[in-house]
Amino acid sequence: MSASELLRIRDLSSAWAGVPVLRHVSLEVAEGEFLALMGPNGSGKTTLLRLIAGLDEPTGGSVELRGRDLVGVPAHRRGIGMLFQDAQLFPERSVWENVAYGPQIQRRPAAEVESLVTEMLELLRLRSLADRRPEELSGGERQRAALARTLAPGPSVVLLDEPFASVDAELRREMRAEFRRVLSARRTAAIFVTHDRDEGLFLGDRVAVLLDGELRQTGSPADVFEHPIDERVARFLGYNIVPAPAGPMAVDPSELTLARSGEPGVSAAVVARGWSPQGTGLLVRAADGSVWEVVLPKDEVGPPVGSTVQIRWQRGVPLATSLDRDRPHME
Ligand code: ADP
Numbered sequence: 001m002s003a004s005e006l007l008r009i010r011d012l013s014s015a016w017a018g019v020p021v022l023r024h025v026s027l028e029v030a031e032g033e034f035l036a037l038m039g040p041n042g043s044g045k046t047t048l049l050r051l052i053a054g055l056d057e058p059t060g061g062s063v064e065l066r067g068r069d070l071v072g073v074p075a076h077r078r079g080i081g082m083l084f085q086d087a088q089l090f091p092e093r094s095v096w097e098n099v100a101y102g103p104q105i106q107r108r109p110a111a112e113v114e115s116l117v118t119e120m121l122e123l124l125r126l127r128s129l130a131d132r133r134p135e136e137l138s139g140g141e142r143q144r145a146a147l148a149r150t151l152a153p154g155p156s157v158v159l160l161d162e163p164f165a166s167v168d169a170e171l172r173r174e175m176r177a178e179f180r181r182v183l184s185a186r187r188t189a190a191i192f193v194t195h196d197r198d199e200g201l202f203l204g205d206r207v208a209v210l211l212d213g214e215l216r217q218t219g220s221p222a223d224v225f226e227h228p229i230d231e232r233v234a235r236f237l238g239y240n241i242v243p244a245p246a247g248p249m250a251v252d253p254s255e256l257t258l259a260r261s262g263e264p265g266v267s268a269a270v271v272a273r274g275w276s277p278q279g280t281g282l283l284v285r286a287a288d289g290s291v292w293e294v295v296l297p298k299d300e301v302g303p304p305v306g307s308t309v310q311i312r313w314q315r316g317v318p319l320a321t322s323l324d325r326d327r328p329h330m331e
Contacts, residue, residue, distance in 0.1 A: 004030040006189050007052070007157055012061035014047055014213075021047050022213045024061070029157060032187045034180065036204030036221075038194055040236060044213040045193045049159040052191070053082045065156070076105075081155035081188075083146055085165040089134040095145045096121070096130040102153030120148040123182055140171045147179065157189040164199070176203055197237055201225060209233050230320055240292040242266070242313055249316035253293040254278065256313050258303070265310030268292065270303055284311060 007029040014022040022044045029035050039045050050056045052063055054075035063070045070078055089098045099120050103113045121127045124144045134142055143163055150158055163179070164172045180203060183190050194200045200207050201221040208218040217229045228234035231241050234250035242251050243266070259265030268284035271291065275281065280302045282294040294311065296302050303309055 004032075006031045006033070006066060007191075008064045008067075009048075009052065010062045010064070012048070012051055012063065013059045014044075014051055014056065015059050020213060022051070022058075025210075025213075025215045026061075027208060027215060027218065029189050029191060031156070031189060032184070033189050034183060034203060034205045035189075035191050036194060036200035036207045037191050037210060038197065038200035038207055038236070039210035041195055043210045045195075045210055046161055047213075048210065049082065049161055049191065049193060053080050053159055054078050055082075079155055079157075081150040081153070081158035083150045083158060083160050083163050085162045089142065089146055089149065091134055094131050094133055095126055095137070095148075098134070098145060099126075099148045099152050102149060106153055116152055120152050123151075123185060124148045124178070139167050140175060143167065143175060144178065147182065151182070151186060151188060155188065157191070158183070160190055160192045162193055162195070172199075179203075209236060211236060226317065228317065228319070234317070234319060238293075239317070241290060241319070242292070242311075242316065243286075243288070244313075244316065244318070246318065248319045249313070250319055251292075251313045251316035253281075253295045255315045256292060256294040256311055258294070258296070259310035259312040263310070263312055265312040268309055268311050270305050270307050270309060273302055273305055282309075284309060286311070 005028055009025060009027045012022060012025045013020065025048060037045055037048065047056070051058050054070060054073060065079060090101070096117060099117045100113050103116050108116070121130055124147060126141070126144055126148060129137060129141060134145070137145060160179070164175050167175060176199065192203060204221055206218060207221050207224050209216050209224065211232050216233050217224055225237060228237055228239065228250055231248060234241060239250035239252060240256060241248050266286060268286045270282055271285050272283040273280065276295060278295045279298040280296040280300055282296065282302055283291055284294060285291050292311065
């Protein structure tokens with residue numbers, strides 16, 4: 001175990017009614033690290049968090065915190081905090097009481113609880129709301145109060161499951177910055193689950209991509225985005241997969257254009273056309289049935305739905321051949 005390693009997940013597997021949901025997931029998180037766990041809905045992200053937290057039992061594998069095996073250790077003794085999409089605060093208690101709950105359960109002396117709660121309320125800018133009950137808070141304030149409550153017992157790692165899923169886009173930006181600031185200030189490591197690619201890439205020190213219960217790729221946001229390991233990871237990251245002569249390539253929608261006459265291209269049918277902030281968006285279906293997203297320059301209206309167009313790409317990322325495609329890649 002390296003000096004900065006905090007959490008080590010080895011070969012973790014899980015099943016629902018005999019159907020595998022997680023397959024041999026191995027992952028490490030360093031002290032203070034912010035890991036974004038990304039994947040589409042149903043890929044097993046929540047299941048993985050629940051196993052780490054001790055809320056469910058794995059069918060195989062282990063979870064270690066600072067070298068200590070957590071198998072058999074109940075959730076409330078793991079020293080791991082968890083925060084879900086909808087803040088689960090005690091409805092009949094004030095913000096202050098909610099935040100004090102963890103340290104009180106730990107039987108800390110009253111004076112210590114007092115100063116801990118004060119510090120947490122300060123850190124999350126909640127001091128003026130200390131006496132309010134959850135129903136008297138806005139959605140964003142509730143999430144901040146829930147984070148304060150999660151952090152108050154002093155966990156070394158917190159598991160955050162889509163904590164901004166129910167806050168609107170404007171507040172979301174603010175909350176992202178706030179959560180990062182607070183976790184850095186406390187040097188608390190986090191596994192942050194999101195199905196939002198941009199949110200994961202923006203927030204993570206490192207990102208991990210989970211697809212169909214398998215951890216397909218981990219690495220820095222730039223590394224994973226610029227070098228997706230296979231077609232499925234590339235698709236999740238929003239790339240189009242095109243049949244280049246040397247093998248499949250991942251192409252960003254902005255790098256696909258309509259071929260002008262005389263230029264080489266691949267034939268495709270326009271199935272939808274709509275507005276996007278980057279320019280006119282087209283969805284086209286190629287002969288092999290795959291659907292690509294094309295973003296045209298802002299001033300181009302683009303061809304109507306139903307027409308046949310020739311598509312070409314300017315730049316793309318070559319993808320692994322089928323030989324190494326089934327091998328998950330870790331950095
Ligand atoms: P994610 O968090 O990535 O959306 P989940 O971990 O919630 O994915 O779910 C992974 C898979 O496990 C899904 O196929 C889902 O249907 C299944 N699953 C999750 N919870 C249950 C449950 N309580 N009972 C049966 N199947 C479940």
